Amino acid sequence: MVIEIISIGDELLIGQTVNTNASWMGEQLMELGIAVRWITTVGDDFDGLKEALRNAISRVDVVLVTGGLGPTNDDVTKKVMADFFDSRLVPDDDVLEKVKTRFAKRGLPLTKANVEQALVPDKAELMDNDCGTAPGFIFTQGEKCIYVMPGVPQEMKSMMVRFVLPRLKGQQIIPVHKKVLCTTGIAESFLYEKLGAYPELDKLVRIAYLPNYFGVRIRLTAAGNTDDEAKEKLDSAEKIVRRNASEFIYADKDISLEAAIAERMVQDGKTLAVAESCTGGLIANLFTNIPGSSTFFERGVVAYSNQAKTELLGVPAGLIERHGAVSSQVACAMAEGIRRLAKTDYGLSTTGIAGPTGGTDEKPVGLVYVACADEGKTAFERHTFADQRRINKERFAQAAMNLLRKRSWGFI
Amino acid sequence: MVIEIISIGDELLIGQTVNTNASWMGEQLMELGIAVRWITTVGDDFDGLKEALRNAISRVDVVLVTGGLGPTNDDVTKKVMADFFDSRLVPDDDVLEKVKTRFAKRGLPLTKANVEQALVPDKAELMDNDCGTAPGFIFTQGEKCIYVMPGVPQEMKSMMVRFVLPRLKGQQIIPVHKKVLCTTGIAESFLYEKLGAYPELDKLVRIAYLPNYFGVRIRLTAAGNTDDEAKEKLDSAEKIVRRNASEFIYADKDISLEAAIAERMVQDGKTLAVAESCTGGLIANLFTNIPGSSTFFERGVVAYSNQAKTELLGVPAGLIERHGAVSSQVACAMAEGIRRLAKTDYGLSTTGIAGPTGGTDEKPVGLVYVACADEGKTAFERHTFADQRRINKERFAQAAMNLLRKRSWGFI
Numbered sequence: 001m002v003i004e005i006i007s008i009g010d011e012l013l014i015g016q017t018v019n020t021n022a023s024w025m026g027e028q029l030m031e032l033g034i035a036v037r038w039i040t041t042v043g044d045d046f047d048g049l050k051e052a053l054r055n056a057i058s059r060v061d062v063v064l065v066t067g068g069l070g071p072t073n074d075d076v077t078k079k080v081m082a083d084f085f086d087s088r089l090v091p092d093d094d095v096l097e098k099v100k101t102r103f104a105k106r107g108l109p110l111t112k113a114n115v116e117q118a119l120v121p122d123k124a125e126l127m128d129n130d131c132g133t134a135p136g137f138i139f140t141q142g143e144k145c146i147y148v149m150p151g152v153p154q155e156m157k158s159m160m161v162r163f164v165l166p167r168l169k170g171q172q173i174i175p176v177h178k179k180v181l182c183t184t185g186i187a188e189s190f191l192y193e194k195l196g197a198y199p200e201l202d203k204l205v206r207i208a209y210l211p212n213y214f215g216v217r218i219r220l221t222a223a224g225n226t227d228d229e230a231k232e233k234l235d236s237a238e239k240i241v242r243r244n245a246s247e248f249i250y251a252d253k254d255i256s257l258e259a260a261i262a263e264r265m266v267q268d269g270k271t272l273a274v275a276e277s278c279t280g281g282l283i284a285n286l287f288t289n290i291p292g293s294s295t296f297f298e299r300g301v302v303a304y305s306n307q308a309k310t311e312l313l314g315v316p317a318g319l320i321e322r323h324g325a326v327s328s329q330v331a332c333a334m335a336e337g338i339r340r341l342a343k344t345d346y347g348l349s350t351t352g353i354a355g356p357t358g359g360t361d362e363k364p365v366g367l368v369y370v371a372c373a374d375e376g377k378t379a380f381e382r383h384t385f386a387d388q389r390r391i392n393k394e395r396f397a398q399a400a401m402n403l404l405r406k407r408s409w410g411f412i
Numbered sequence: 413m414v415i416e417i418i419s420i421g422d423e424l425l426i427g428q429t430v431n432t433n434a435s436w437m438g439e440q441l442m443e444l445g446i447a448v449r450w451i452t453t454v455g456d457d458f459d460g461l462k463e464a465l466r467n468a469i470s471r472v473d474v475v476l477v478t479g480g481l482g483p484t485n486d487d488v489t490k491k492v493m494a495d496f497f498d499s500r501l502v503p504d505d506d507v508l509e510k511v512k513t514r515f516a517k518r519g520l521p522l523t524k525a526n527v528e529q530a531l532v533p534d535k536a537e538l539m540d541n542d543c544g545t546a547p548g549f550i551f552t553q554g555e556k557c558i559y560v561m562p563g564v565p566q567e568m569k570s571m572m573v574r575f576v577l578p579r580l581k582g583q584q585i586i587p588v589h590k591k592v593l594c595t596t597g598i599a600e601s602f603l604y605e606k607l608g609a610y611p612e613l614d615k616l617v618r619i620a621y622l623p624n625y626f627g628v629r630i631r632l633t634a635a636g637n638t639d640d641e642a643k644e645k646l647d648s649a650e651k652i653v654r655r656n657a658s659e660f661i662y663a664d665k666d667i668s669l670e671a672a673i674a675e676r677m678v679q680d681g682k683t684l685a686v687a688e689s690c691t692g693g694l695i696a697n698l699f700t701n702i703p704g705s706s707t708f709f710e711r712g713v714v715a716y717s718n719q720a721k722t723e724l725l726g727v728p729a730g731l732i733e734r735h736g737a738v739s740s741q742v743a744c745a746m747a748e749g750i751r752r753l754a755k756t757d758y759g760l761s762t763t764g765i766a767g768p769t770g771g772t773d774e775k776p777v778g779l780v781y782v783a784c785a786d787e788g789k790t791a792f793e794r795h796t797f798a799d800q801r802r803i804n805k806e807r808f809a810q811a812a813m814n815l816l817r818k819r820s821w822g823f824i
Contacts, residue, residue, distance in 0.1 A: 012451065015437070038425075040452055041434070188482070276693075281697035285693040291768055303711060
């Protein structure tokens, strides 16, 4: 079964409202293994909506329409539906009754607009609205089925859950299982190459790479004739991915790297202090965004100037002079310094050149040293990223946190 | 001129990603008085995308396509475009050069997928991507113009601002002038009340209040028969707004409070150090996001534990015992401490309860004390916000920075 969503409303076209309705519906349908093939957004526009309906009915089995059922006269959906399905608008007593009680309850007089809400297309099956006054409609045309719902998220969701999804669930056949594996520290193209070597993956699942500056999320979607088959396919696919990318995977649910690290820190009763230069407080900020972070995050220092590195972290001025502030030696001294002063299990540090200016041939913009000090040893890494300050800070922070993850999770 | 947006990506259809790209584009175009008539969302689906293109070109003047330009094989956009516009994919030396430098800089080898990114349709005009590797394309068919951009929001936005909007602006007819006045420290409803008293405003401009956790941006949009008329209307409207909200306005362009403060700090040759408890590094992070911040931002300390407050800021342990860590006395001692140790002109501090837990009847979640120490005096403020941790941190930081602004700009 293939579906099209038609979202109606000028506010969606001028960016006043983000179309979260469509994404919510898509997610619900995905859960049922039902594919949304199209989402069409059109304004409160009689001819536009008719065209959208015509296209949708020509190419999908089920059309889900939301919006434009309100009482104001920029709401054209009901008129278009009546016209399109060659249906008359007739008063419905139950709906009128409901509108009346609703208004009486709030001590409000009925307006003409409200009474008009009780007009319904005579060829439509009604869907009760338990959060508002406008009912939903179901039209059928041959094999095709068209569900029309209000655009108010709460009202649409209630109708989806009470009427639409149960019916579609009855009709749909493909069981689907999905999982997201979050990776970091590897570029999309490399991940793609690693996994591209396993053609059986494509037979087992639909695999999507979702990259951002923090890493690449791998989404596996398995469909089968039975629920078990789908699940088995997903499991076998996950095994292949894990076998080839284990050290890059930090979570099997869609969470941030810092959240995954924090979970483990709390579990293991470990503590952390951070000494940041080029990331300027970003790492401290990310960790302290997590509720309860005070149980493992002891302190942070943003040692932006060399003087601060010496005063706050005990980095020998001579070391900075010899190797420069941006060096593995200073990164390690910063990590060890903050760990010693804060008396924490882990000390994490960053020193680099976020840019856009301040780079040299030898030490270009985008260069960063990250270091992680613990009881066992002090590990460091050198990375070079691009030239945009904000993105560099994000990537520097991610690299530092990933080093901490690799140490504290025993990968290195 | 009528526009259609085509958004490409399975993640949009299954609700994994909300289509904020389309709403951002719609808002930008609305600002120019250009109407988006359709938004069509289709998956990474060869035939579907071709159909979407065919429909769009048949009914609008300009088509804006985003998504599916990445290196992995679930990205079909470029192939479809080449096919649709009967164009050959040929290697582009400049693009390849860019990809190579980008990877060389990061010390990474090129993968086949990356090299393929340098293949471009020979009938397309290229749009440079200044945040990524995939270039954008411009195709023309008769009077119709089709712009193809990546789906990564930042890359799309940069191409819109640098290439698409300027061209469309050249084509549109109604002269429009707009200005954003950024305010902070006043709620939308109060601002609305202040300005609501001036009905002439509505005659001069369309006024939009754009609130977020950082403040309220006032967007003034003036349309006129001539460019001059639009500009005059905008100027008179701005005068009225400024007369009534001067102390809340921190910028007449859409920049952050920290950016406005930083500009002035650099101008005046002043320096800043920050001591954060409940904001956990957010303020340091915000200031160090600004290029060149090292000229005025000397250091930051995230003194999460009481011990850290004493060790790093010289806050007397007795003071913390007597008044509690969340108190005006400790806030002032933190601000004075960091200023003294860092030898800066200003010392800024925060101490509060971000939540969601840790509040008491006397000191509830959402309570914060912010303090600003300088040569003249130490000023502090007490605020109480809501119970969401992330939002509280943002608001705490904003309140602290606004106190710094009021002191350093001479309002208090």
